[in-house]
Structures are given as structure tokens and as C-alpha cells.
Amino acid sequence: MKEKQRLENELQIARDVQSQLFPKELPHLKTLELWGGCQPARMVSGDYYDVVPLGLDRAALAIGDISGKGISAALLMAHVQSALRSQLMRRGTNGDGLLTISPASILAILNDHLYTSSSPEKYATFFLGLYADENALLTYTNAGHLAPMLVRSGKVQRLRGEGFPVGMFPGVQYEQQSFRLEPGDLLVAFTDGVTEAPNVSGEEYGDQRLTDLLVRCSEQSLDRVAGEITGSLAEWSKDRERYDDTTLLLARRV
Numbered sequence: 001m002k003e004k005q006r007l008e009n010e011l012q013i014a015r016d017v018q019s020q021l022f023p024k025e026l027p028h029l030k031t032l033e034l035w036g037g038c039q040p041a042r043m044v045s046g047d048y049y050d051v052v053p054l055g056l057d058r059a060a061l062a063i064g065d066i067s068g069k070g071i072s073a074a075l076l077m078a079h080v081q082s083a084l085r086s087q088l089m090r091r092g093t094n095g096d097g098l099l100t101i102s103p104a105s106i107l108a109i110l111n112d113h114l115y116t117s118s119s120p121e122k123y124a125t126f127f128l129g130l131y132a133d134e135n136a137l138l139t140y141t142n143a144g145h146l147a148p149m150l151v152r153s154g155k156v157q158r159l160r161g162e163g164f165p166v167g168m169f170p171g172v173q174y175e176q177q178s179f180r181l182e183p184g185d186l187l188v189a190f191t192d193g194v195t196e197a198p199n200v201s202g203e204e205y206g207d208q209r210l211t212d213l214l215v216r217c218s219e220q221s222l223d224r225v226a227g228e229i230t231g232s233l234a235e236w237s238k239d240r241e242r243y244d245d246t247t248l249l250l251a252r253r254v
Contacts (some may be wrong), residue, residue: 035248141161149214
């Protein structure tokens with residue numbers, strides 16, 4: 001009993017430490033509203049989301065899913081968070097770095113770093129976007145992550161682009177895409193704990209249910225949209241134990 005209590009105390013400490021890694025306050029941009037949240041399936045999470053301010057009018061939006069579960073995934077999540085923020089801060093404050101920084105180059109560096117500093121079975125799917133207020137341009141790279149959904153004029157589309165998860169192979173070069181967010185656009189990035197959540201019969205929640213929900217509630221506040229998603233997932237899963245972390249990152253052009 002004492003050993004069990006000790007382990008539970010250590011897990012609680014790990015959870016408290018990890019909660020400090022998620023952004024305490026999201027940046028305030030002139031043309032973009034933001035919301036992010038993570039619900040761990042266990043005491044700690046292998047999911048990751050972040051919004052890093054780059055000056056007054058730019059921000060990096062990131063979401064990822066670390067392979068594995070529990071403490072090992074949480075430790076790797078902390079490692080990824082530290083490496084990503086280090087790269088963004090160093091490159092984003094160096095002279096004209098804000099003009100030349102790119103998500104493709106950042107993820108290439110993160111990939112090699114993760115490959116050399118972790119065991120072979122460890123990797124992470126990742127989506128990294130850089131947003132600029134001045135022209136509402138989002139430039140992004142997808143490294144094996146579920147394609148975020150864009151709700152525009154009542155229709156849902158998936159963002160194009162895919163690549164290898166970070167940490168799987170050395171020397172991977174990534175591609176990037178760019179598009180302008182239009183007023184009213186809603187961008188929804190998520191981890192597979194959302195769409196793969198099973199009900200009591202083992203059926204997954206799926207892309208279509210999420211798509212239909214977003215069409216219905218896309219004009220609500222971001223808090224309400226997030227609440228609609230988590231409420232729908234809870235109703236779908238009912239009393240079934242959650243087996244995976246669920247993480248959301250929402251952005252709306254204003």
C-alpha cells in the first residue's frame with residue numbers, strides 16, 4: 001500500500017509538472033482567436049499542443065501525438081516541447097528570422113533531434129503552422145498528423161499535405177503549404193483520441209460525426225465549439241473508459 005501510494009504521488013507530481021508545459025495563456029492576435037485543451041486518458045498525456053508568440057503579430061500553432069502511452073510518452077512530450085520552443089525562440093528573434101523561419105525547416109531539425117535522442121520506436125506525429133496577422137497567411141507542415149479541418153462558409157475541408165512523423169528516419173525533408181484564412185474561417189486541429197474514441201460497441205466516433213458537428217456549431221464561440229465536441233464525445237463513449245488522450249487546438253479568423 002505504501003509503494004502504491006508513493007507511485008500515485010509521483011504520478012500526481014508528473015501531472016502537475018506536465019500541466020505547466022501547456023500554454024497558460026494563448027497569444028492575443030488582431031485577426032485570430034485561439035483555444036486549446038488536452039484531456040489525458042491517464043494521469044499524464046502523450047499529446048501536445050502549443051501556441052508560441054513570435055513578436056506581436058505572429059504565432060506558431062502546434063499539435064502533436066507522441067507514440068506510446070503513460071510516463072514514457074509524457075517524458076517525450078516534454079522533450080519535444082522544449083526542443084520546439086527552443087528552435088522557435090532562437091530562430092524567431094535572430095535578426096530577420098521572423099521573415100525566413102519556416103515550419104518545414106523547424107520540423108526537419110526537430111526530426112533529426114528526436115531521432116538521435118530517443119529510442120527507435122519513439123516518434124511523434126506533428127502539425128506546425130506559422131500565422132501572420134498582416135496578411136492572415138497560415139504556412140504549415142504536416143508530419144504524419146491527422147489533417148486539420150477548415151470550416152468555411154458552412155463547408156468542411158481537410159488541409160492538404162502529409163509527411164513522415166518526426167523521429168522515425170534521419171534527414172527527412174518536409175514540404176509546406178500556405179493559404180489565407182478568410183474572416184469567419186474556423187480551423188480545428190485534433191489528435192486521434194477524438195475521431196477514434198470508441199462507443200460501448202467498439203465503433204469509432206469517426207471523421208463524419210466530427211464534420212457534421214462542426215457544420216452545426218462552427219459559428220459559436222471557441223469555448224462553445226470545444227464544449228460541443230467534448231460533450232459529443234462523452235455522450236458517444238458513455239461509461240466506456242477513455243483509452244487515448246483527446247486534444248484540440250481551435251483558431252478562428254476575425
